[in-house]
Amino acid sequence: MPPSLALKPGTAWADAWQRCLAVAPEAFRDDHVLNLRNGGWQAGGLTLPAASPVDGSPIVGPPRLDAGTARQAVRACLDQHRAWRHVPLAERRARVAAALDALTEHRDLLALLLVWEIGKPWRLARADVDRAIDGVRWYVDGIEPMVADRVPLDGPVSNIASWNYPMSVLVHAMLVQALAGNAVIAKTPTGGGLACLTLACALIHREGVPVTLVSGSGGELSEPLVRSPEIGCVSFVGGRDTGARVATAVADLGKPHILEQEGLNCWGVWEFSDWDALSAVIPKLFDYGKQRCTAYPRFVVQRSLFDSFLAAYLPAVRSVRIGHPLAVAAPGDPLPELDFGPLISAAKAKELGDLVAEAVDRGAIPLHRGSLADGHFLAGQDTSAYLPPVTLLGPPPSSPLHHAEPFGPVDTIVLVDTEAELLAAMNASNGALVATLSCDDERTARRLASEVRAFKIGLGKPRSRGDRDELFGGFGASWRGAFVGGELLVKAVTRGPADERPPGNFPDYQLMPA
Structure with a gap:
């Protein structure tokens, strides 16, 4: 039987508020x-x-x-x-x-x-x-x-x-x-x-x-x-x-x-075999419940690899840890190591739950549904803002989950048979911030990457927004205006030579990333 949990001393909202009153x-x-x-x-x-x-x-x-x-x-x-x-x-x-x-x-x-x-x-x-x-x-x-x-x-x-x-x-x-x-x-x-x-x-x-x-x-x-x-x-x-x-x-x-x-960031799997590497990264993709602009909610998988993909994916997603971020078994225990806690609101959790139910009614196949019973919670606490991981195969075109970012812990999987189908599925949202391709052959991955409408593309690993001198932007509807990062972030908010325009996704100007 799991130990009963309590709020770690000194971490209550009232404690934080009193500290704010004293500091500012x-x-x-x-x-x-x-x-x-x-x-x-x-x-x-x-x-x-x-x-x-x-x-x-x-x-x-x-x-x-x-x-x-x-x-x-x-x-x-x-x-x-x-x-x-x-x-x-x-x-x-x-x-x-x-x-x-x-x-x-x-x-x-x-x-x-x-x-x-x-x-x-x-x-x-x-x-x-x-x-x-x-x-x-x-x-x-x-x-x-x-x-x-x-x-x-x-x-x-x-x-x-x-x-x-x-x-x-x-x-x-x-x-x-x-x-x-x-x-x-x-x-x-x-x-x-x-x-x-x-x-x-x-x-x-x-x-x-x-x-x-x-x-x-x-x-x-x-x-x-x-x-x-x-x-x-x-x-x-x-x-x-x-x-x-x-x-x-x-x-x-x-x-x-x-x-x-927002953009539907996709992870493509094509002519691939390093399943241990993919399995290791899956739980990390659920950080903060995928409430991130660089989250990966869509996997586009070569149909002939689907059985191997599932064997790597399902144990990994089942290991994702959710619960109350401040609950501990004993006062001296460190705060729990969780992949995510609640979504931003109970309304968002209900919205996503309804979208999942609607997609299933229209033909999507549920491959995984997590349970709050396995979460890290206080006895009797309100869990209405929590949604455990869900994975759907083949969201129908009539569902928003087919073409839009869920901004929550809902993964969708699309199966494809040809490279053309792979690219079409990865470009479903008219532009994205990041994408990843898992291919055994790097030349194949780079060739396919050149056709993916995402600003940053990882080869077998996720990409992030980046800090400091790393350029960041997007293509299509995922970005408008100046690209930023390092010197470009400063250029975007200063003026230089006459008629200068910093690189960016403007209607008449684009800079492809290296």
Whole structure:
């Protein structure tokens, strides 16, 4: 009989909240947070209730502003931008470096907030914080040649990002943008991350770095954060529906932009035999429940290899560990090593469960269904946001799982007989961020890779977003605007020689990756 579990002492949401009140009293109040706008922490906005995906318990919701207040925040951010762009680079470096030191000091609190707000297991939550800090330090150390003969934009950079990586994507981008000489305004993601981002921005703001953080619905804030004439660049990370609307707006206005959108990242298996290697990587692909832009939810498998593929895949997926990220058997035990905890919400778990049921009704074959009974949970806890791994063979064309990214722990398998079918299946979503091909012959893999519409392609191994000097972008509908990474991330938010356009996926210009 498994031991009974309890919350590890000191990790409760109430404990984390009290620590926030002590560390940043200017940003946190008794039962709510403030927005960082007009150069300081301001009350206002309609605070809505929120619940932790971990166990359904109440947490603090965002103070939602209306469009008029957001427009005022944008105008104030422009004033900050006009002053900051003239601050010498040495001083900008010193302030950003001091902000990184403060983030490092409170690393574990930032990670604990991520656990409660977006359900990240402890290992992945700490990694998210560390990647933000380490990534920006790389820019601090090497910024001089990146900004040589370049100047900041004419207006601040506006950031709208998804909830899954508040630190390593959003805070990382904000600090690099500021280091390059721009004031920054960001919207807290609707799905979660409010307290973590509020604490991070409080620590950054104290060091004199011009950041603005506002909360509100996309419908209210999209107009001021995208279309306001004061905005110099729009950086967006999210789904294709919202991204398409943002892309239309920035194209109409001629604004510089970085728009990272979803794509169906595929793993192709063709003329392959190293099944032990594939089996070893399968559990790692379930990190954070595949709620990542570089997750692999689709396997495209040569039909004649299907039996061998299943023999490698099924034991691996059955080993995936899920559960409450903060539950331990004894107070002194370390936090559990889990592949993922809850999805972002109970609504998302239900949505995916319904999509799976619908696909099966229409002809998909369920090959694997995990069980919550095997999970790592507290007795009697709310598990409505949890969905164990599911694998379907042959999702029908009428199902969204056939052509769209599920953004959750649902794998689909498509069988093919020819190389042409393989490529068609791997290109089903009109562009992706990453893909992988498992082939015994490297020449075959490279030949096929040249026809796959993904920006990064791994040979027998997964690809990631990457940090530091690694280029990142996408093709087709998965990306719009400037590619980023290393020097290109800085170029995307600065101006150089007249008529220069950084490499990217623009309607009339593309750069194929090496």
